[in-house]
Each structure stands twice: as C-alpha cells, then as structure tokens.
Amino acid sequence: MSFDYEAYERDLKYNNVGTDYGEVLTSESDYPIDLTYGLTREEYGTITRLEEHLTFNGRTTKEFDMYLIERDAPTPEEFEQHISVPYRQGYIDFSHRNGERVYHGRTLTYVFQIFGATKNERKVKEFNITNWLMNSGETQLIDSHDFDYYYNAKCKSVNVEDDEERQTLIFTIVFIAQPFKISKLYEGHDIWDDINFELDYLQATRVVLKDLGAMTYKRLKVGDTLHIGAWQEGRKDLYDEADRLKGFTVEREQLESTPEDISGARYSYKLLELPIAYWQSAIIEAMEPVELTLWNTGVHKVLVDTEVNLYGLGYRSFVVELDGVYHFKHRDKPFKNLFLKPGENKLKVYGYGATIDFKWKREVI
Template identity: 25%
Template sequence: MADYGIRFNGHHSSEFGLRILQGKQIGFPTKIKSLVSIPHSSNEYDFSSVVGVQAYSDRTVSIPFHIKKMDKESLYNEWTKIVNWLMGTDSKTPLYDDLMDEYYYMAEVREAPEFNELLTRGTLTVNFTCYPFRISKLPEGNDIWDTFNFELDVAQNLTFQVQRGSFLPLQIGAIVNLGSWATNFAGGDEIEQNIIPFPYKIIDSRTHSTGLSRASYRLEGLEDWIFEQDIIQAQENVTHATIINSSTNSVVPTIKNNGPLAIKKDGQYFNIFGYDTETKNGAFVFKPGVNELEMSTIKVDGEVEFVFHKEVI
C-alpha cells in the first residue's frame, strides 16, 4: 500500500516521510475480573459484569517508524517535529490505521518514544495507550453499501415514527409515570421537571372534557390532578422497536428527537425533553445484542433517531 501509515492528531504519518517497519504490534485488552472465592469451595463468584457488561483494560498499539534524512541536522529537526506531533495531545484522540480505516482507536502517546539512530537514519518506536475497543467510523444503520461488512455489520433502520393516539382508561391503584410532555396540572399550575422521573400510584379519577383529555387522575404525593394525556401508561399508541448492538461493548446512543418522548427499556422509563434536540443519557445504553424499546409521545408527527457507533475489540 503506497504511503501506508496512520492518521493521528490532525496529520498522516506520510506527511513526515515516515515508513512503518515490520514489527508493529496491536495489543489486545485484558478482561478486568472481580472474583471472590467461596469459602470451603473450589468455586468463585464473578462480579465482573455486575453493571451488565464485562469491563476491559486499556490496550497498547506499538508502531516502529523509519526516519531517513540527508544529514544529521535534518534528521534531528525531523524527529523533533514528529515527537511533538505524536505527544501533542493531553487526552485520547482518534488514531486511524490505513489497513482498517473503517475503525479507529482512541489513543494517546503517554510513554516516551524510543529512538535508535544510525548515521542519518533511525527507528522511532511509539507506544499508543488505547481505549479497549475500536470504534466504527460510520454510525450504525448507515446505508453506504460500499463499506458494508457482511461478516461484522448489521443492516437496520434506526429512525422511527412515534405518534399520539387515543387514551386508555387507568385503574385506581395502578402505578404510572408522567411523560416528558407533562407541563401543567389540571388546575393550571406548572409541573416541575424534577417530579417527572418518579412512579406514582393512582388514588382517584374523574371525567371531564378539557383539551385532549377526557379524564384526569389524582396521583399519590401530588396535590393536583393530572390529565390522562400526560401519563405514559394512558397512551394507546406505542411504537415498538428492536435495535441490535453488534458491539462487544455497551454503547450510549445519541437520541435525536423532534419533540418530547418517553422510552421504556428493560422495564425502566426514560424521558426525553424538548423539541429538535440531541440527547445522551449515560444511564440509557444499548447492551450487546438485542435491545427492545417501547416509545410514546404527545405529538401527532413524532420522530426519533438513535445514533451510535459499533465498538469491537
């Protein structure tokens, strides 16, 4: 491959006339295990995946570069520029290897590079400390078939239409959740966002004809009535989605939505506020494999897109 090299910190290695030598080493991450021996037994408990996914250590990518110049002064000037380029970041930065540039490492040069000099040439060995997983350059669900890998990729649509429908009657005693679109109590007072994430028990109900709702409910712990339209469980229209994360690791997606949205995943409700927003919630993750979602909204033309990048070892 002509000009084979790496791209890092805004430059390609070929810009410095570097040639990668044989001996490049791509290290693999080690599993971080949390093991507890069971007394009087040969068995042990493994708590490594207590948060839902196995944790891994950083990995090391070691690359030997060949530098050649016409004289000593040029050689020293060149390795000065190269070392400052490679060590010129203070955190992990994307590192692309031309051999598989559809993925990148998040890498940083933390150790001092090693330079072995011979006359007007030399070998510069650089160790990159990397995040355990390589990250796909393109987001999942992209439709670029020229780069689609039939062994590793999954064809799927990650944009969904979510629309309001009619409202379902709710029973006294039921446990319910407010949607992110809940803005006012039936009496007119504003609903603060900090009360929305919690579940509530219905303690009373009544019928009326105000706006969209034909019923409202008293919820234990709240002093005013709540319209049925503002309760997630009252939404008749629920959009079901299956999302496959073909990563080795759990990933946090960016959620792009055109209006307030409620998402149920693994029995937990996540409320997305605002209009035309992009949200990342560290508690909302797609675990490796199949992820089932239920989504509802108060909008008649709701739309949501999930953007995430595959992470592989």
C-alpha cells in the same frame, strides 16, 4: 560505477530480472542496499502513498514519509476479580457480575522508520513528529489496519533512534487507549459504499411519533402507577427527576365535559402524590408507544444518542422504555443511562410529532 538506480528500484518492485542497469554486477555485494526492506508502496503519478499509516491529532504518519515496520496491538487485559473460599475447589469469579467483562486500557506500540534523510532533515522530523504526537490529550487514533474503526487514545511516549550510517530514523511510539475499538460510522447507516456485508447489520434505527392530535389514549384504573411525560414541563416545579422516575399513583379518574384542546384527550387523573390532575396526553401509560428493536452488534454496552426532527405540534422531549425502565429525554440534553446491551434491545418510544434517529457506534475488541 555507472548505475541506473531509478530503473533498478522500478524493476525491483515488479520483480523484473536480467535488466541491464549499467555496469554488470558480478556479486551480491555490488547491489545497492534496499533501504525500504521491501515494504510495499502504491504509486499515484509522482505521489507516493504509504499504505500502512496512523491518523492522530489532525495529521498522519504519511505526511512524514514514515514506513510502518512493526505493530503490536494486543487485546486488553481483563479486570479480574477472583475470590478463593476456604475448603472450596477453585474460586468464585466476580468479573462478570455487571453482565459484561470489564477490561483495563490497552497499550498499542508502533515502530516506524524514515529512510534516506540528511542529518538536518532527521532532526527537523524528529522534532515535528515528537511534538505532534505528544501535544494532545485523549483523541481519535485511526490505524489503517483497522479500516472501519478507531481508538480513543493518547500518546504515552516517543522513542527515537538516529542511524547516521543508513541515514534513517526509527520511531517507537506507544499509545495508551481505551479497551474497545469504535466504529467510524453509526450503526444502521445507509451509506452504500461503506457497508460491510460480512460484518455490518442492516437495521432500522428511526421511529416516527404520532402528532399530538392523532394519538389514541388508554384509560387507567385507580391504584395504577403512572409516569408523567418528559414533554410536560409546565408542572415541573411540582416534582423532581427522582419523583418522575418513581412514578405516581392514580387516586381517581375524571371524565371531562369537553376534550382537552388539540390533543383530544377526554379523561384526566388526580394523583395521590400531587395536588393537581393530569390529562391522558401527559401520561405515558395512557399513550400508544412506537416499538423499535435495536441490535447492538458490539461486545460492550453503549450509550445511545438521538437526533430529533419535529413536525406538526411536536416536542423535542420524549420517553424511551427499555426492559421496564423509563428513560426521559429533556429537549437537547443527552440520555444519562440509556445503554444498549450487546444483542437485541426492544424499545418503546413515547412522545408527539417527532422523527427520532437513534445513534450509537459499535464497540469491539
């Protein structure tokens, strides 16, 4: 039987009927088997791109001509804490005591199929694919179905079925992932082509702190509690981080005969807990903060990172106040516990001569 397979596959894609492919086919059994089971492909010249694919550990399933047959990506299971009390209806739910729901890791299962491969090709692909997937710890897993997000995941298992009759391989791949999907881009980005106007939230994420000589200072009163700025490192040996977070008490205010060099501060303060006095320029409560509202549009609190650029007489160290708590940024060390809760977060930023970009990624179910 003479048959034009290329014409058949092309017309099958475009749903053409009635075309003469060669010898007339008289029954359904005469038609060749569609080994792709109707899966969609996009043609780019002579290159075939598989639409649905995974990117993991530096490679993609497209490289191996793997067609996605099945995807199972359920939401993560909640870590529930229910306590029953005698003679009380129902139960007490402690699952939400820290202000958000807590989830276990999630299991992601994918089934891929490779078509039309010889026995030797199948063995080579089975070896290469299995080792590619299993030769990595937790890293980014990008599923083309979630085009703006990725998982932090590792491959748990790869099960392979070799079908000699159809010359196909079926891979069942299981990943263990952290519970949340993470956005590829930082919140507040200004990459126009990547903005999703239905899901993204356009917001300012940058503050510009005044230069050292441009600050206007406030006066404090005896008995006030104050905090010493993170940029004040010359007296670091007098107190540790825990002391800095607890704050100090004003014992007396001193009007200096000449302003402090560069900063222009006129008052210094003797502290009850320390043997020396500090100028207003070193005290957070004496400074004017720059206020910024950040919106965390995800469902989970996220740790904030920053990118700092200096100008004038600036410092890389600065302080962020959120919900009455001070968070100290020491030069290039990351914040340890500056988390943005879901929704509105009002920040006050203290420091000198720096442009600060706050950077975080949305985390969703």
